[in-house]
Amino acid sequence: MDGLWMKTVLDHAPVGIVVMDEQRVIHFMNERAQEMTNWRTGDTFPHCLYCQARELTGDGEQCILALDDPLPVFQTQLPNHDGDYEIYDVRTDKLTFPDGNTYMILALHRPQSTQGNDQLKVERLLVRETMRVQEVERKRIARELHDHIGQSVYSIFLGVQGMKNHLSDPKYMNHLRTMETHLEQTMDDIKLLSKELRPQVLDSLGLCKALQVAVTDWQTTYGVQFEVDCEIFNKELFKDAELQLFRVMQEAVRNAIRHGQARHITIRLQADETSLRYEIIDNGQGFDVHNLRNTGLGLFHMKERMKMVRGDVKWDSRIGGPTRIYGHIPFV
Numbered sequence: 567m568d569g570l571w572m573k574t575v576l577d578h579a580p581v582g583i584v585v586m587d588e589q590r591v592i593h594f595m596n597e598r599a600q601e602m603t604n605w606r607t608g609d610t611f612p613h614c615l616y617c618q619a620r621e622l623t624g625d626g627e628q629c630i631l632a633l634d635d636p637l638p639v640f641q642t643q644l645p646n647h648d649g650d651y652e653i654y655d656v657r658t659d660k661l662t663f664p665d666g667n668t669y670m671i672l673a674l675h676r677p678q679s680t681q682g683n684d685q686l687k688v689e690r691l692l693v694r695e696t697m698r699v700q701e702v703e704r705k706r707i708a709r710e711l712h713d714h715i716g717q718s719v720y721s722i723f724l725g726v727q728g729m730k731n732h733l734s735d736p737k738y739m740n741h742l743r744t745m746e747t748h749l750e751q752t753m754d755d756i757k758l759l760s761k762e763l764r765p766q767v768l769d770s771l772g773l774c775k776a777l778q779v780a781v782t783d784w785q786t787t788y789g790v791q792f793e794v795d796c797e798i799f800n801k802e803l804f805k806d807a808e809l810q811l812f813r814v815m816q817e818a819v820r821n822a823i824r825h826g827q828a829r830h831i832t833i834r835l836q837a838d839e840t841s842l843r844y845e846i847i848d849n850g851q852g853f854d855v856h857n858l859r860n861t862g863l864g865l866f867h868m869k870e871r872m873k874m875v876r877g878d879v880k881w882d883s884r885i886g887g888p889t890r891i892y893g894h895i896p897f898v
């Protein structure tokens with residue numbers, strides 16, 4: 567019984583088998599594990615959804631498998647090579663060789679029952695519903711901000727200007743000038759905030775125009791250079807798709823600036839006969855897409871938003887950058 571015989575047996579084992587070292591580098595995978603996950607030997611084993619969300623104290627280990635006494639059996643969601651999460655039952659064991667090298671052996675398989683998948687579906691529906699309600703609420707707040715609070719501040723601003731004509735005392739005049747400056751700043755902030763909350767032009771003039779307006783604001787606010795190429799011609803996406811893509815671009819830009827410290831961002835939208843293709847490229851520091859240390863909700867919501875309109879979103883990035891986010895949305 568040689569090594570080939572053993573490999574054949576392992577490849578046909580009814581579970582996916584993965585062996586990784588303490589740095590989570592994969593040393594062995596049987597064929598079933600490769601089929602299930604698309605990972606390869608040499609890849610770094612990605613953090614599961616549970617570990618990504620774990621609160622750490624000090625320099626604590628992010629991965630529960632690296633603990634001295636790891637859980638022997640658990641169910642979790644792991645990203646496949648495309649970044650989509652799948653549910654797995656995981657069994658683990660630790661093996662320390664006489665030379666001191668320690669390896670983790672993982673047996674992966676998909677849950678027999680559909681209970682986990684049903685739960686995932688319900689969670690997904692809830693996320694989508696929450697995002698829909700959020701959009702309605704954002705629209706309402708944007709309207710209130712613009713029409714009500716914005717108008718009130720403008721009335722006060724006019725009042726202050728009127729008072730200036732009746733004052734001769736330079737001390738009060740200076741006070742009024744300061745108030746005027748603050749009020750102008752507040753009016754600008756309100757405008758910017760209401761546009762971020764719900765870009766009106768998106769409803770009236772469409773995605774390209776809304777993008778141009780947003781880019782002008784982002785350039786001023788963040789001091790970052792943008793290059794925009796929007797060629798949708800007369801291909802109208804349905805309104806919901808335009809809004810979802812606009813939100814994806816907002817989050818992509820926020821992440822590029824906040825996490826990547828990008829100085830230049832390119833946004834391209836191009837339509838062909840059947841779909842709209844988009845890409846957002848930033849020249850920031852990049853990140854390891856398959857091994858996220860901190861996850862918020864941004865990337866997850868971007869994926870959900872695209873799924874809602876039957877489109878997709880993918881990330882192409884590495885430490886050192888650049889980062890490219892791309893995908894497509896089919897025309898109805």
Ligand SMILES: Nc1ncnc2c1ncn2[C@@H]1O[C@H](COP(=O)(O)OP(=O)(O)OP(=O)(O)O)[C@@H](O)[C@H]1O
Pocket residue numbers: 818821822823825826848850851852853858859860861862863864865866889
């Ligand atoms: N363009 C990017 N450049 C560099 N790192 C990025 C970029 N986009 C995402 N990341 C990394 O991916 C992680 C997850 O992003 P995500 O948007 O999901 O969460 P967040 O921005 O940290 O929080 P939230 O979006 O919920 O406010 C970020 O913390 C960051 O480390």
Ligand SMILES: [Mg+2]
Pocket residue numbers: 817820821862863864865
């Ligand atoms: Mg984010």
